[in-house]
Amino acid sequence: MSIDRTPSRKTLEAIRFGYGLPGPSERLGLLALPDRTTVSELARRFRRIRQSNADTPADRQARRDTRIELLRTIGGQARLAVARAVSAENDYEERLVQFWADHFTLSFSQLESLTFTHFFIEEAIRPHISGYFSDMLKASTKHPAMLFYLDQTTSMGPNSFIAKRRPGRGLNENLAREVLELHSLGVGGGYSQADVTELAKLFTGLSARRSDLAFEFRPALAEPGAETVLGRRYGGGAGASVKDIDAVLDDLSVHPETARHIARKLAVHFVSDTPSDELVADLAALYRLKDGYLPDLYRALAAHPEARRHFGAKAKPPFDFVVSGLRALGVTGSDVLQMDLRLMRRAITEPMDRMGQPWRRPPGPDGWPEEFSAWITPQGVAERVNWALNAPKLFGLTEVDPLEVATRALGELASDNLIWAAPKAETRAQGVALVLASPEFNRR
Amino acid sequence: MTVSRRVFLGGACSITAHPLVTPMAFAATPGDHRLVVILLRGGLDGLDAVRPVGDRNLAALRAGGMTDLGFDLDGFYSVSAGLNALEPLWRTGELAFVHAVSTPYRDKRSHFDGQDILEAGSVGLDGTRDGWLNRMLQTMPNTYAEMAFAVGGDELKILSGQAPVMNWSPETDLSLTAQDRLLLGHVYKDDPEFHAAISEALDLVDGGMMDEGERSGRAHRERDLAVFTAAQLRGDTRIACFSVNGWDTHRNQRYSLNRSLRGFSDILTTLKAELGPIWSNTTVIGMTEFGRTAAMNGTAGTDHGTAGAMILAGGAVRGGRVYGNWPGLDEASLYDRRDLMPTEDVRAYAGSVIGDMYGITDTDIESVVFPGLVMDTRPRIVL
Numbered sequence: 001m002s003i004d005r006t007p008s009r010k011t012l013e014a015i016r017f018g019y020g021l022p023g024p025s026e027r028l029g030l031l032a033l034p035d036r037t038t039v040s041e042l043a044r045r046f047r048r049i050r051q052s053n054a055d056t057p058a059d060r061q062a063r064r065d066t067r068i069e070l071l072r073t074i075g076g077q078a079r080l081a082v083a084r085a086v087s088a089e090n091d092y093e094e095r096l097v098q099f100w101a102d103h104f105t106l107s108f109s110q111l112e113s114l115t116f117t118h119f120f121i122e123e124a125i126r127p128h129i130s131g132y133f134s135d136m137l138k139a140s141t142k143h144p145a146m147l148f149y150l151d152q153t154t155s156m157g158p159n160s161f162i163a164k165r166r167p168g169r170g171l172n173e174n175l176a177r178e179v180l181e182l183h184s185l186g187v188g189g190g191y192s193q194a195d196v197t198e199l200a201k202l203f204t205g206l207s208a209r210r211s212d213l214a215f216e217f218r219p220a221l222a223e224p225g226a227e228t229v230l231g232r233r234y235g236g237g238a239g240a241s242v243k244d245i246d247a248v249l250d251d252l253s254v255h256p257e258t259a260r261h262i263a264r265k266l267a268v269h270f271v272s273d274t275p276s277d278e279l280v281a282d283l284a285a286l287y288r289l290k291d292g293y294l295p296d297l298y299r300a301l302a303a304h305p306e307a308r309r310h311f312g313a314k315a316k317p318p319f320d321f322v323v324s325g326l327r328a329l330g331v332t333g334s335d336v337l338q339m340d341l342r343l344m345r346r347a348i349t350e351p352m353d354r355m356g357q358p359w360r361r362p363p364g365p366d367g368w369p370e371e372f373s374a375w376i377t378p379q380g381v382a383e384r385v386n387w388a389l390n391a392p393k394l395f396g397l398t399e400v401d402p403l404e405v406a407t408r409a410l411g412e413l414a415s416d417n418l419i420w421a422a423p424k425a426e427t428r429a430q431g432v433a434l435v436l437a438s439p440e441f442n443r444r
Numbered sequence: 445m446t447v448s449r450r451v452f453l454g455g456a457c458s459i460t461a462h463p464l465v466t467p468m469a470f471a472a473t474p475g476d477h478r479l480v481v482i483l484l485r486g487g488l489d490g491l492d493a494v495r496p497v498g499d500r501n502l503a504a505l506r507a508g509g510m511t512d513l514g515f516d517l518d519g520f521y522s523v524s525a526g527l528n529a530l531e532p533l534w535r536t537g538e539l540a541f542v543h544a545v546s547t548p549y550r551d552k553r554s555h556f557d558g559q560d561i562l563e564a565g566s567v568g569l570d571g572t573r574d575g576w577l578n579r580m581l582q583t584m585p586n587t588y589a590e591m592a593f594a595v596g597g598d599e600l601k602i603l604s605g606q607a608p609v610m611n612w613s614p615e616t617d618l619s620l621t622a623q624d625r626l627l628l629g630h631v632y633k634d635d636p637e638f639h640a641a642i643s644e645a646l647d648l649v650d651g652g653m654m655d656e657g658e659r660s661g662r663a664h665r666e667r668d669l670a671v672f673t674a675a676q677l678r679g680d681t682r683i684a685c686f687s688v689n690g691w692d693t694h695r696n697q698r699y700s701l702n703r704s705l706r707g708f709s710d711i712l713t714t715l716k717a718e719l720g721p722i723w724s725n726t727t728v729i730g731m732t733e734f735g736r737t738a739a740m741n742g743t744a745g746t747d748h749g750t751a752g753a754m755i756l757a758g759g760a761v762r763g764g765r766v767y768g769n770w771p772g773l774d775e776a777s778l779y780d781r782r783d784l785m786p787t788e789d790v791r792a793y794a795g796s797v798i799g800d801m802y803g804i805t806d807t808d809i810e811s812v813v814f815p816g817l818v819m820d821t822r823p824r825i826v827l
Contacts, residue, residue, distance in 0.1 A: 054743075055695050055696075055743045109555075109556040110556070151569075174569070174571075177571055178571075181571070353597070354597060354613070354616065358599070363599060363601065363604060364573050364601075366573060372637065373637075376637050376638065376641050377611060377641055378610070378611075378612060378641050378642070378644035378645035378647075378648060379611050379612050379613060379616060379645065380641070381638060381641040381642050381645055382616050382618045382642070382645035382649070383616065385618065385620075385628065385642070385645075386616075386617070386618060389624075415631075415634070417630050417631050417633060417634060418631050420630065421627040421628075421630045421631050422627075424623075424627060425623065425624070425627055426621060426623050426624075430621075430623075430624060430627075433624075434627055434628065434631050437628065437631070438631050439631070439632065439635035439637075439638045442638070
């Protein structure tokens with residue numbers, strides 16, 4: 001089942017590759033958020049308080065205050081992300097930021113670490129989406145948030161300076177495994193357990209400081225000697241160095257398996273849960289031809305005939321559903337930035353959680369599910385219907401005309417069923433809810 | 445499954461259009477056995493809840509900080525008074541405990557890693573992405589969508605994976621007017637996936653407990669989970685899971701643990717009452733990510749530890765006994781000189797339950813459900 005109307009090119013691009021109709025209305029100004037130093041200080045304070053057993057009234061108050069400050073920080077980050085998507089001048093780019101943030105997934109359970117994801121996206125992902133994949137892979141692998149998330153900061157070479165003095169400490173393969181399995185070659189990408197272990201040894205020394213969230217290379221943790229990954233030797237010169245790690249990441253990023261893995265992921269995300277081999281092969285070939293230069297891939301994907309053929313086969317995940325819902329209602333990015341954090345929670349992050357997408361906490365390092373069936377569940381649809389019913393009230397937009405919303409948000413895609421039903425609702429808000437809950441609004 | 449309720453939306457879309465709810469799928473079921481897994485998040489203090497009063501070292505370790513003492517189990521163990529409501533179950537042999545068990549997780553004592561390992565059923569954080577209950581489903585023939593149910597809004601990694609699993613949070617409200625329903629039915633009628641999803645959702649909201657007048661408040665969230673779970677188990681569901689928080693008792697656990705234990709007792713008695721005759725085919729497993737330190741800390745609580753207790757209940761359980769090997773509480777017998785020593789893998793008991801209930805073979809348990817587990821001394825827990 002899919003959408004049975006044929007979209008114009010503009011509609012297709014706005015819905016398949018953007019955050020839906022209507023397009024952007026404005027340009028957001030510069031935005032102030034707590035910076036990395038402030039946030040790392042806050043996180044450290046929270047961690048210290050949490051780990052302490054001190055329990056005077058003053059301690060309890062400090063614990064509550066710090067927690068609230070953290071929640072406000074995360075709320076502010078969420079507000080910015082939603083505002084940017086709502087008003088994104090170039091939707092496709094913003095969608096790609098989310099795509100790559102999901103490819104290089106972070107998912108922190110601890111509140112204080114959850115604040116780091118924002119910096120990861122702004123520093124490791126956003127600056128690189130329009131460049132070479134290798135630069136993004138290197139930035140992600142060396143970013144402090146990733147090093148914390150995948151336990152690299154606890155890893156050390158078994159023969160490193162420090163491990164020799166601390167018996168029982170050694171390698172942690174987590175980052176090495178995920179770099180191969182999720183970030184580059186992909187599962188089944190022709191690497192062995194030996195490659196994982198060797199890469200883990202090569203990665204030793206990559207570390208980060210909790211105090212200010214800064215990257216650091218610590219030679220005292222690094223395994224001496226050279227490592228062989230996928231048949232090629234790295235390192236082994238005088239002293240460990242980040243250059244050797246960059247070299248293996250550069251090689252991994254132009255590997256044919258990486259080309260196929262990235263091509264497939266892009267096709268699955270933007271086109272179909274089950275893209276044709278031909279589409280994947282076309283994109284992979286282009287990736288290899290251009291050495292992983294991404295803008296060429298994006299263009300080819302959007303222009304590919306299959307992008308049109310499977311229109312409507314994908315479900316908008318909750319974030320995209322909510323963002324496109326805000327657009328449909330006429331809420332702007334500036335409106336979002338002015339929302340107080342309580343409304344932000346009630347209208348956006350809590351409903352997203354109930355729809356199955358808790359804020360920046362995907363189920364594991366493999367990110368959010370792509371399958372239609374993962375989102376369009378009884379619980380998921382019920383909560384989308386609830387959001388559709390509540391949103392007009394929450395944003396004070398109960399006088400909006402349902403058919404106007406349908407036209408604005410769906411253009412030629414509104415079905416006869418929807419056009420028949422929407423004006424018959426008891427209130428305008430309920431009519432608008434039908435538009436936002438409709439299959440054609442939730443599909444893309 | 446009540447087809448009549450399901451077709452209320454009307455329209456051209458028949459129930460059989462959804463691939464997961466074809467009548468065929470119901471032709472075979474895994475028998476009548478019901479399994480409920482309750483994850484006790486935060487680290488249940490097994491030493492307080494299932495108290496080895498017969499161990500001469502306990503009193504010194506826990507001076508002044510424990511919850512009130514409840515009924516005697518077997519002369520050596522007694523329960524915390526928070527579990528007193530379960531005494532009738534103990535007397536009828538429908539309640540058992542396992543002591544000094546843990547997952548293979550050691551030393552770091554992080555809730556998040558501990559829970560990930562508990563739910564993955566793995567030996568360590570080895571990249572296992574699915575949960576052991578889901579892998580168990582994958583070994584079973586003739587599974588169907590509603591066979592396993594993840595209940596509540598909390599994420600349950602234990603049920604994530606390839607096998608289809610239903611998910612619903614009883615807190616989800618879907619108050620639609622008659623006109624809303626009619627119109628939504630019209631908007632969804634030509635889209636089988638959306639139609640099936642909303643029909644199922646309305647079924648769940650309409651079914652059993654969720655009548656407007658009966659909705660209980662936030663304070664009764666846990667009882668709601670039990671009532672809702674029982675309603676599913678009376679229907680097509682055979683395996684259900686939910687989680688309960690409130691076990692991370694670092695401070696004043698006399699009060700906090702007592703509250704949590706009373707809530708848990710309430711869940712078990714509610715399940716029994718709501719399940720009626722089905723209770724006799726039911727096993728409930730309560731498990732936690734780790735136990736807590738043997739000694740009290742400086743704030744009348746306990747910190748993250750290693751081994752702890754597991755709770756088993758249900759008419760299918762060989763109850764009225766405490767399973768496990770008691771390691772003792774003298775300092776030399778403690779793990780790391782601070783925690784109760786694990787003498788058995790908690791997965792062996794879960795493995796035994798699913799083996800006996802659903803005929804999962806030892807080979808499947810050891811290689812698929814709980815990789816790395818050796819089921820050599822297999823305790824027999826289910827009748």
